Amino acid sequence: MNEEIKWIRSITPSGYRQPELKVGIGDDAAIFYQKEDKDTVIAVDTMVEGVHFKRETMPLHAIGHKALAANISDLAAMGAIPQYYLVSVAFPKKTWNKEELHEIYRGMANLAKEFSMDLIGGDTVSIEKQLVLTVTVIGKIKQNRHLLRSNARPGDVVFVTGLVGLASLGLEMLLEDGLAAANDAANAQYIKAHQEPQPQLRAGLLFAESGFRMALNDISDGLASEAKEIAEASQVDIELDWARIPTTDYIQSHSTQKQESWLLYGGEDYQLLGTVSEEDWKSLQLMFRKATLPLYEIGTVRAGNGRVAMERDGSSTVITATGYDHL
Numbered sequence: 001m002n003e004e005i006k007w008i009r010s011i012t013p014s015g016y017r018q019p020e021l022k023v024g025i026g027d028d029a030a031i032f033y034q035k036e037d038k039d040t041v042i043a044v045d046t047m048v049e050g051v052h053f054k055r056e057t058m059p060l061h062a063i064g065h066k067a068l069a070a071n072i073s074d075l076a077a078m079g080a081i082p083q084y085y086l087v088s089v090a091f092p093k094k095t096w097n098k099e100e101l102h103e104i105y106r107g108m109a110n111l112a113k114e115f116s117m118d119l120i121g122g123d124t125v126s127i128e129k130q131l132v133l134t135v136t137v138i139g140k141i142k143q144n145r146h147l148l149r150s151n152a153r154p155g156d157v158v159f160v161t162g163l164v165g166l167a168s169l170g171l172e173m174l175l176e177d178g179l180a181a182a183n184d185a186a187n188a189q190y191i192k193a194h195q196e197p198q199p200q201l202r203a204g205l206l207f208a209e210s211g212f213r214m215a216l217n218d219i220s221d222g223l224a225s226e227a228k229e230i231a232e233a234s235q236v237d238i239e240l241d242w243a244r245i246p247t248t249d250y251i252q253s254h255s256t257q258k259q260e261s262w263l264l265y266g267g268e269d270y271q272l273l274g275t276v277s278e279e280d281w282k283s284l285q286l287m288f289r290k291a292t293l294p295l296y297e298i299g300t301v302r303a304g305n306g307r308v309a310m311e312r313d314g315s316s317t318v319i320t321a322t323g324y325d326h327l
């Protein structure tokens, strides 16, 4: 048996969790059916060695965790329930070995178990230098409950589901000191935020269940650029209130410039950023309190044409800088 076939056998699950799955790994394609009242939701995301991770910034299992988490986060940002994932891996055998790849897959499998997801396919190719992982996720949502970036309206409250800036500070610590940065207990929450982000799926599902008109986006590239995506898609302006953006005391003890780089442009927090009408905001807060999930008001939607502004110390300035830009 050749090595590629052995490898595929070794990662083939012995059983599947999703009852709608008909054909998993092992044929030319996978097959599942979707119940009549559901829509299928699908997203893909790539992680590249040197761009999204380095050996010095991520333990192996965390590479897998984060690749899948970033994808689940996109489903959460639509309000969908994740079901399946497919993994395409470009493997440089000069610099990585199969046991390491297994460890990466274990990181994905652990997170998949948490969300009852099944690995149903993928692809394996060799590559010269960097390891590349491309994960596709598939999920479902009750028909017409999806939450789009284009749903924001003037007068809406802007909210975020958790603290921001932590992952970016964590990355800075890791780039400075390597994995040893984790040995300092004070660094732990920042490093964990960077290495093992938790997709805000419960929040996404609550948003979808509420039935409210709501704009939603997940924070991969940074608060400023995700807010801009909502503002442009909805053709409104978004005004963020600097003092209300939730983060840690430690981050707030730094210079404004540092804080801005972590909070606004850092990215990879995978919190959900959204907007909802003032009227529904009250009910939403109640729902989140009952579910013991955090939810923070951080700004207002105004009539406009796609700008993001920051209100600070009584004056408002338009944000022109953006977050992470691959091109």
Ligand SMILES: Nc1ncnc2c1ncn2[C@@H]1O[C@H](COP(=O)(O)OP(=O)(O)O)[C@@H](O)[C@H]1O
Pocket (backbone or CB within 6 Å): 045, 074, 220, 221
């Ligand atoms: N190379 C590409 N080919 C086709 N569609 C793409 C490509 N890159 C991004 N997209 C699509 O563009 C949209 C916006 O992408 P993006 O803002 O990067 O989403 P996210 O930040 O949630 O990953 C998505 O619908 C995505 O699927």
Ligand SMILES: Cc1ncc(C[n+]2csc(CCOP(=O)(O)OP(=O)(O)O)c2C)c(N)n1
Pocket (backbone or CB within 6 Å): 045, 046, 050, 051, 052, 053, 054, 057, 070, 171, 220, 221, 266, 267, 268, 324, 326
């Ligand atoms: C070694 C290393 N350098 C820099 C970064 C920072 N970084 C890389 S990609 C990225 C943006 C988020 O990734 P992307 O693929 O753009 O997410 P998407 O918008 O597709 O969800 C950030 C902040 C990192 N994670 N690791």
Ligand SMILES: [Mg+2]
Pocket (backbone or CB within 6 Å): 045, 046
């Ligand atoms: Mg990406």
Ligand SMILES: [Mg+2]
Pocket (backbone or CB within 6 Å): 073, 074, 077, 217, 218, 219, 220
């Ligand atoms: Mg996204």
Ligand SMILES: [Mg+2]
Pocket (backbone or CB within 6 Å): 220, 221
């Ligand atoms: Mg993006």
